[in-house]
Amino acid sequence: MDKAEKLLAEKEQDSYARWLKDATYKQLEAYSASNDPASFQAVLNAQQSGASFIKDDKGICPKACLGCDTGYISINEDGGGTSVQPVPGYPEQNCVRCRWFITGPAFLPGLVHHFNVIGYNMGETAERLMQFEKDIEQLENKKFDCEQNNQLFTEYERLVKLEKLHQQELQKNDKLANDYNATLRLIDRSIAVSKKTTESIEVDCIQLVTAGEMDDIELMITEETNKLFQLQTLCNGAEIYPETDASKATLQRSQIIDLTLAANEKKPILFTLPPELQLIAGNAWMRILINRAGSLKEAVPYLTTPYAEGRKQLAEIGFGIEFDEALKLQQQVLIPHSNNEKSKIEMLVGGL
Template sequence: MPYEYVVKGRNHLIPEFIDRYNNSGKIRCENFNQLTVAHELNKSDWYEVDEALIDKNDPNCVWRKAVKLKRNKGSRCYRETIFEMWSPARAIALYCLFNLPTRGQQILWLDSGEADKFKLICNGYKSIELDDKSHIVPDFKWVKNDNPLVGLQKTDNQGVLHKDGDNFVMFVNTNKTGKPYYSPYIPERLVPWLIRLRDWQTKYNPIKEPTRWTDVHFDKHIKPSNAVLTNRGTQCFLFRNPGAGNRNTDTNNYQPLKQNIFANSLAKVLYEIQDDKTPLARKRGSQYTSIYSPHTMRVSLITSLVLYGDVPLHILMKVVGHSQIMMTLHYTKMTHSNMASVLTIGEKKALERSAEHKQALMMENKIHEHKEELVIPVNSALKNPDWPQSSVLFFDYGLCPYGATECSNGGDRDVSSSSKSTPAYSAVSAGYLGKQNCFRCRHFVTGIPFYIGLLAKGNEIAEARQYVSNKVCSLNSKIEHMDVMIYKLESKGQVVSPEVRLKHKRLSNLLEQEQVRHDALGCDILSIFKLLRQTLTLFDKEEQSKSKVPLVLNTNSLSINLEEVSHHQALAEVCENAEIFLSADSNTALPRRSSSLDKMLLRNGFPAQFIHLSEDNQLKVGNQMTQLMLARLGGWGELNHVLDGKRPIDSISLQESDKLVPLSEEIQMILAKTKLLEEE
């Protein structure tokens, strides 16, 4: 989704300013009573209450009278006037979705901080001087928490607004495949609304004790193990709904909202902000549908923060988490403006041949004739027209003006340096390429001639990151199992052996090492993504000027996207690129892709084949077989099912025809040819 609609959607739901009642200007939006759009999100947000519970002087208490049909046993229906209050939980959760690149379910499991010793309050707004300008910002302050829940949780400071000295950070108490994490990144506009929701829950929807994770009602596909739930202990869920159906009757606690609360409400907001040129959602009766899901919001926010946000990459990687992501180059043909296609193998090869030609021209001392096709840093040596060609080192994905000799000062500016006239820089951060990590180096130059090679390298790193992610998940699982075991021993007063303590420490050290690798690779991916997006602007300039032909896609509009894909698709992408690009390396992906294909063959009555092939033939035959199955099964959706063993090879074919050879027979022919290759 274009980022402009993300901004438009959140401002529609909760605007910064609203009109005064007499239309005499604007006032700041500061209470739930002013959120007229949010009041209409969903009828179930209104619930019946006793009039005594309503504080008519509280602007955050939204209430109304309603006439409801009721029936006594054995009598006719009658009308009764009732009082209803509005729960802001859904609206604020959706507002979080418009602001935080965090998974929807993680948002709904955030802790309110009602049991913490301190709570953050907002004392209105204050003026501060920043960059010689006055700015109006919220006036936040930490005070002692007077909630009776204080101290009832095993660990203090669990709220989403986490106390960090006099400041605060965002605490995400759950993570799909890892431990909770802290993030300095949280939009300031969001914080006052989180505070208001916390206070509203305390006043109008209080709980007697924190909710046990073991009492939470999970959907089957997201339920953690009992050991993990036990280890999590208790939580004061911020997004709990006061409706009777959401109460756990056994413990008198409330359940957190489930992720399905986003679907209709998100589509409704998108429907209300769309225009004729860009339809975002549809309405059928009282229901709204949209092709843009909560996941779309996450991807849009991550993309915008990479490109435009002043958020350090290592912090952003915490938000991205452990998803298998891949950078996909799409092109939209001008004659079919609504049709976007992923580059085919043939188009990749054509791009690579064109790129090689341009790189060859540059190496022939013509680099300065192609500067308009390069993303050149502001203080780059290439700005000097007399810079010697012999100093330039070329790669498939870019070039280094210094011949890889200035990596020691290619990093961020050293703020501790006392020299103002000659700024000092740290060494470039290590990553996938080691200490010579071009993608995060301030000297690195790339551009149109290197675009497709850079894209291939980015997806190679993305797959390598997923491999590390799997190791992180495995180590996390082992540590959590040991945490539960140690907790049980200590709770019974039993001694935990030194061997167990030592093993736990070793696992924790290994986990820390792998997490450092995981974050470093993630930063590389986002750096490459940013470089690719910068290069796209050069394509646009080339197209407008018509002075040169930008590779082979001068008739197309390009776009680059971050997408979550299956493990099989990521492996296939790396292996496919390894046959096309010199810089591509499939050493880690190829064995796992071959193992996956062998398992598929065994499940479908074929002998394992790839284990007996050379690496070159594993690559060629695997790519050939993957392309065949994609063509016959109609895409990765069905192919993933076949590779996962959920369907046999011949169960589905989009081109159902008696004339077609069964897919299994075509695979048999490929395997027969493979044997001949090996014998040669």
């Protein structure tokens, strides 16, 4: 999604918000996606009370973001009873798990980006879990050897600490997995809504569906094992959705790009930029590479093997040597946090 598509999506989301203010319960059931029917009643209550609808890139909160502390229904597995609780992660606004939250096809790009962010965070958590498990296993083996040989095990404190950290990561991973599944359910429901015959929507002349083809959305949520493909998807979305914390992903991608530059006899340059410019410049660099390659799927191998290892040169696909010079110039003319950063970078590197 580029800036123009983002503006179009915002107009569609505004149309959806206006539609919500007059929709009936039956229409909400047919043309919305939510976690609980309570969201439909919350919309109707907001219509009557005049409460404001709070919109973000994923959907709308009909309770003005004031229902997080009652946004989750917990089911007692033993007795079967239910209780009202805060949304998992509270006081964080975890909208995709909230029973008040409502969304639809107009918000699919934002939902998909959120889905990708959670997937990336799950991958990072899994790596930490694997490392903790490896360290714990080594210490437990050492502890066992000490017991067998009547020796004092002197790293008990470290073992306890690692077990505690491991448990914390397990809890974090469990929450992320549930957030991941909840987001996917909302995406699936929104896609299903978009494929319906929208008679009432046509009558009201309200645009509730997102721009583009559903095949594009479905491709974006396909599980991807290529780490760079995942990083690029996240970084590209982070430029459109600034609430995303893509600092770690940006750093990882910058390291890969700089490695590729070095392997292709160019001076690594991204590491010299502040994080904000690394994101923008890295995206601009990748756009050039994608244009040369034809698609992101085709471009990604150029940054893995053999180009990152130096067995082939980027020049072989028409990737000029001017990029590092453009970045040097960009360092001199760009003012950090300027609103014109992106356009200036694209002007500098657009002709490569």
